[in-house]
Amino acid sequence: MKRGVLIYNPTAGQRDRRARMVSLIVEMRGRGVELVNAPTERPSHATEIVRAFLARGVDLVVACGGDGTISEAAWGLSGSDVPLAILPGGTSNVLARELSIPLEIADAKELLLSGVGRRVRMLTANERPFLLWAGVGLDARIMGHMRPLLKRWFGRAGIFCTVAPEFFRYEFPRLEVVVDGIAHAATFAVVCHARRYAGEWIIAPDASLESEELDVLLFEGTSRWRFFRLFQQIQVGRSGHISAGLCRIVRGRSVEIFSREEYPVEAQVDGDCVLETPIVCRSSADEVTILVPAR
Secondary structure, eight states, X not given: OEEEEEEEOTTSSXXXXXXXXXXXXXXXXXXXXXXXXXXXXXXXXXXXXXXXXXXXXXXXXXXXXXXXXXXXXXHHHTTOOOOEEEEEOSSSXXXXXXXXXXXXXXXXXXXXXXXXXXXXXXXXXXXXXXXXXXXXXXXXXXXXXXXXXXXXXXXXXXXXXXXXXXXXXXXXXXXXXXXXXXXXXXXXXXXXXXXXXXXXXXXXXXXXXXXXXXEEEEEOSOOHHHHHHHHHHHHHTSSHHHHTTSOEEEEESEEEEEEOSSXXXXXXXTTEEXXXXXXXXXXXXXXXXXXXXXX
């Protein structure tokens, strides 16, 4: 019998999350996997839970939730050989899409038994762990001002209720982005470790979860029309935002982002608005093993 812990955010994604997790525990027990029920109660709780169970000895950690919850669980496992199984339960589930993990829990749960390990590098933003990206500017502001209830009940549609007013309110704050010691100007920046963004959108075509380097998207200027086209082309997913010159992508191992305004600018990490400038993003020496479908 495998021993593991099931971590999930009971307020993210589906409204019947807790009941579904209890049913999953019962099912997996009959299939040879004993899981402890461990819902999160606050930010960073997933990391605390993982570390506590690692000390007791477990064979597997299972995390169900959005990209933020998954990143917290992964940070608790970094440096360990214990694998992480992901049950996509958030709104966009970008990490699952990057790793070809089924988006339906009914299919993803099979990875607890048949998944193969893939090593993924961890990153930090002001020492806070992340796997996918850190954004400074509009996306952070949207996530920070969004009402959790709207997101929970309406999913992606709930997010877009916040997008329009924040987009037209955005003042294009002046940013200085220093990549490996070289300074760049921007009014919006995203430090990327993943190709995808907000679901299936392609933001950084050459980014890799295994890489020690970070791809940094830089948007300059104050044209709202060009800013709209940037996101439109990212959504299309054919790298038109780069070929059309709507932004630049600079690659490096260390990224520092400063506000050149008289106020700090919000920053999001894997979809959670939890920081503000200045921020320092770096690749960590630690990796985590994530169970993915066998090829």
